[in-house]
Amino acid sequence: xxxxxxxxxxxxxxxxxxxxxxxxxxxxxxxxxxxxxxxxxxxxxxxxxxxxxxxxxxxxxxxxxxxxxxxxxxxxxxxxxxxxxxxxxxxxxxxxxxxxxxxxxxxxxxxxxxxxxxxxxxxxxxxxxxxxxxxxxxxxxxxxxxxxxxxxxxxxxxxxxxxxxxxxxxxxxxxxxxxxxxxxxxxxxxxxxxxxxxxxxxxxxxxxxxxxxxxxxxxxxxxxxxxxxxxxxxxxxxxxxxxxxxxxxxxxxxxxxxxxxxxxxxxxxxxxxxxxxxxxxxxxxxxxxxxxxxxxxxxxxxxxxxxxxxxxxxxxxxxxxxxxxxxxxxxxxxxxxxxxxxxxxxxxxxxxxxxxxxxxxxxxxxxxxxxxxxxxxxxxxxxxxxxxxxxxxxxxxxxxxxxxxxxxxxxxxxxxxxxxxxxxxxxxxxxxxxxxxxxxxxxxxxxxxxxxxxxxxxxxxxxxxxxxxxxxxxxxxxxxxxxxxxxxxxxxxxxxxxxxxxxxxxxxxxxxxxxxxxxxxxxxxxxxxxxxxxxxxxxxxxxxxxxxxxxxxxxxxxxxxxxxxxxxxxxxxx
Numbered sequence: 001x002x003x004x005x006x007x008x009x010x011x012x013x014x015x016x017x018x019x020x021x022x023x024x025x026x027x028x029x030x031x032x033x034x035x036x037x038x039x040x041x042x043x044x045x046x047x048x049x050x051x052x053x054x055x056x057x058x059x060x061x062x063x064x065x066x067x068x069x070x071x072x073x074x075x076x077x078x079x080x081x082x083x084x085x086x087x088x089x090x091x092x093x094x095x096x097x098x099x100x101x102x103x104x105x106x107x108x109x110x111x112x113x114x115x116x117x118x119x120x121x122x123x124x125x126x127x128x129x130x131x132x133x134x135x136x137x138x139x140x141x142x143x144x145x146x147x148x149x150x151x152x153x154x155x156x157x158x159x160x161x162x163x164x165x166x167x168x169x170x171x172x173x174x175x176x177x178x179x180x181x182x183x184x185x186x187x188x189x190x191x192x193x194x195x196x197x198x199x200x201x202x203x204x205x206x207x208x209x210x211x212x213x214x215x216x217x218x219x220x221x222x223x224x225x226x227x228x229x230x231x232x233x234x235x236x237x238x239x240x241x242x243x244x245x246x247x248x249x250x251x252x253x254x255x256x257x258x259x260x261x262x263x264x265x266x267x268x269x270x271x272x273x274x275x276x277x278x279x280x281x282x283x284x285x286x287x288x289x290x291x292x293x294x295x296x297x298x299x300x301x302x303x304x305x306x307x308x309x310x311x312x313x314x315x316x317x318x319x320x321x322x323x324x325x326x327x328x329x330x331x332x333x334x335x336x337x338x339x340x341x342x343x344x345x346x347x348x349x350x351x352x353x354x355x356x357x358x359x360x361x362x363x364x365x366x367x368x369x370x371x372x373x374x375x376x377x378x379x380x381x382x383x384x385x386x387x388x389x390x391x392x393x394x395x396x397x398x399x400x401x402x403x404x405x406x407x408x409x410x411x412x413x414x415x416x417x418x419x420x421x422x423x424x425x426x427x428x429x430x431x432x433x434x435x436x437x438x439x440x441x442x443x444x445x446x447x448x449x450x451x452x453x454x455x456x457x458x459x460x461x462x463x464x465x466x467x468x469x470x471x472x473x474x475x476x477x478x479x480x481x482x483x484x485x486x487x488x489x490x491x492x493x494x495x496x497x498x499x500x501x502x503x504x505x506x507x508x509x510x511x512x513x514x515x516x517x518x519x520x521x522x523x524x525x526x527x528x529x530x531x532x533x534x535x536x537x538x539x540x541x542x543x544x545x546x547x548x549x550x551x552x553x554x555x556x557x558x559x560x561x562x563x564x565x566x567x568x569x570x571x572x573x574x
Contacts, residue, residue, distance in 0.1 A: 003308050003309050003312065004305065006308070006312055007089070007132070007305075010092055010093060011085065014084070014085045017081045017085050020081050021078050021081040021085070024074045024075075024078040025078055025141045025144050026144050026148075027070075027074045028074045028075050028078065028141060029144045029145045031070060031071045031074070032071060033283070033286065034067060035064060035068075036152075036279045037279055038060050039064075039282065040275035040276055040278055040279030040282075041275060042061075042275075043274060043278050044274070045060075082133060083133065086129055087129065089132065093125060093311055096315050097125075097311055097314050097315050098121060100314060100319065104317055104319060105387075106381070107387065108317055113195075113198035113201075114201060115197040115198030115200065115202065116194040116195065117314070118197060118201065119193060119197040119198070120194060120313075121314070123197065125311060127304060128304045128305075128308045128311065130300065131300040131301050131303055131305070132304055138290075141290070145286060145289070145290045146287060149284075149286050150164075150287070152283055153280060153284075153287070156279065156283075157263075157271065157276070157280065159266070159271075160259055160263055160266065160272075163258045163259060164255055164284065167254055167255045167258055170251045174251060182302045185233055185240060186237050186305075186306035188237075189234050190306050190307050190310050192226065192230045192233055193230060194310070195226055196227065199222060200223075203223075241303075253288075255284060255287070256281070256284050256285060256288060259280060259281060259284040263280050264277070321388065323405045323406060324402075324403060326403075327403055327404055328399070329404065329405055330397075330404045330405070330408040330409055333493045333494065334397050335361075335362035335397075335523065336362050336395075336397050336398070337358070337359075337360040337395070337396055338359050338360070338394070338395040339357060339358040339359075339382075339393075339394050340392055340393045341355050341356070341357060341392040342355070342392035342393070343389065343390050343391045346378075346387075352375050352378060353375050353378060353382075355548075356392070356548070356549065358542070361524075362522075362524055363521075363524060364525075364539045364540060365520055365525045365527065365538045365539045365540075366524075366525065366526050366527070366538065366539070366542060367527045367529060367535035367538035368526065368527070368528045368529075368541075368542045369528075369529060369532060369535065369541060369542070369544070369565065370543055370544035376544060377498060377528065379526075379544075380498055380526065384410060384413060385402075385406055385409055385410070388402070396412070411492065412493055412494050413494050413495070413496055414434075414488075414491065414494070414495045414496070415487065415495075416484050417483070417499070418499035420480050421483070422474075422479055422482060422483070423469070424467070424468055426461075426463065426464050426465060426467070427459065427462075427467060427482065428464060430467070430482055431446065431447070431482060432489065433486055434487070434489065435489050438489055443489060446486075446488040446489035449519070450481055450484040450512065450515060451481065451511050451512060452482055452484070452485045455478055455481070484512065484515075491519065493523055493524070494525070494526075495520060495523055495524070495525040496528075497525065497526070497527045497528065498528040499528060499530065517537070532569050535555075537555075538554070538555070539554065540552060540554065543564055543568075550563075551563050551565050
């Protein structure tokens with residue numbers, strides 16, 4: 001019921017179409033239920049051989065034809081309304097889920113597989129749409145048919161109607177008993193399907209690695225294991241749901257038999273006419289039919305609500321802490337950065353950065369080195385406010401980054417990461433992502449500075465060449481050059497280069513280092529590097545280990561100290 005109430009909040013926006021659909025369902029049902037009365041009247045006009053009032057029968061047939069046409073039109077418009085409600089509601093829910101995805105903290109994205117999140121927004125939303133459409137199409141007309149037939153039957157004979165009413169609850173109890181058990185099965189089915197989607201995406205995205213390390217068999221076994229679990233929970237869900245319809249049909253057959261027997265006895269004693277009996281039997285059939293349809297709808301709705309629950313779980317996730325209402329906009333940055341007693345950990349029980357202090361003057365180049373997992377990239381995440389510190393403070397030009405807007409903070413940084421990200425579109429569109437209104441001259445200048453211009457010109461359509469998702473057929477080095485060009489076009493006051501030249505050949509790297517040197521002039525820059533040859537000209541080198549700065553100074557000073565940095569350097573140039 002909690003999920004239903006959430007769905008109803010989205011449906012409320014389209015209440016006009018809901019009311020229109022209900023009205024059309026009432027019209028359709030009323031006209032459909034009026035047909036048996038006309039049929040019964042026509043039967044009563046056939047008294048025997050030579051005692052048939054054909055004129056009256058033809059008049060009734062004309063009425064029936066008009067009613068059928070009106071009913072068909074009403075059903076068609078009702079279908080349009082139901083489609084409108086369903087797909088607009090699902091569109092709104094999808095948009096809400098995607099909007100939430102944009103403001104979720106990175107720890108949520110890092111803690112869930114991408115395939116599982118995609119499954120919620122795409123596959124679960126589709127399943128929800130199918131169930132909701134069937135619900136609107138059959139539930140409305142089904143409920144109104146049940147109420148309408150009861151009223152019509154009461155108007156003909158109260159005693160026979162009581163037989164119907166007494167047997168009906170059995171059908172409801174059977175449907176409710178089964179429905180409670182199907183929901184948990186369908187929820188498990190959706191979760192397992194999300195797990196399967198995640199595995200497929202993982203294999204597709206890393207197919208080269210899978211084949212290089214001969215992991216095909218392991219992944220096939222893993223897929224088979226998930227597939228078997230999906231088969232098991234799907235079969236259970238389908239089994240329980242498939243019982244619903246036969247069970248309700250059995251109860252409905254009892255209703256029809258009860259009406260037939262009591263009606264026949266009543267007709268023998270003159271309680272009702274033969275035409276009224278045929279009318280009553282028709283109503284009994286129409287009365288029981290919606291129970292079969294609704295039982296099928298309940299099965300689909302259970303699946304739909306299970307999928308909706310997963311989407312709402314995503315929508316209701318705690319978003320990242322919003323900017324303060326009085327947060328200022330950071331502009332005209334000099335580049336002074338202070339980290340004061342900063343402590344941070346991804347998991348509470350495992351501290352990573354402890355009481356970290358750092359002062360950076362404007363225009364300084366800060367290189368960060370250290371073994372894997374020492375906190376280099378984490379420090380970058382904290383500076384960009386992708387994660388918030390557990391304690392302490394980070395200041396830019398004496399402004400706490402927690403009292404300025406995230407958007408204005410991130411505009412001050414140009415960022416090139418080891419992991420490249422390019423979207424589907426032209427080369428030009430990927431370059432101007434941070435500066436949409438850049439001129440062609442500015443784009444060419446940035447591309448030449450990053451040494452990307454030569455390979456871009458060799459592409460089929462140059463800067464207008466469309467590249468696929470994540471760079472398509474471009475090499476890793478070419479993708480990284482485009483990401484570097486993107487930053488060089490914006491030229492923000494502060495730079496973050498996290499293994500920015502890791503996928504580029506040595507000759508090109510030397511040229512890019514020259515370009516970086518020009519770009520970094522007068523800009524506060526953070527350089528994360530494993531290759532120590534790339535950071536020898538840095539003003540300050542921070543040597544990190546276990547979340548702490550263990551050494552600090554320029555290249556010459558640290559080499560003379562003969563400490564951890566000197567050992568790292570010697571290991572690379574032994």
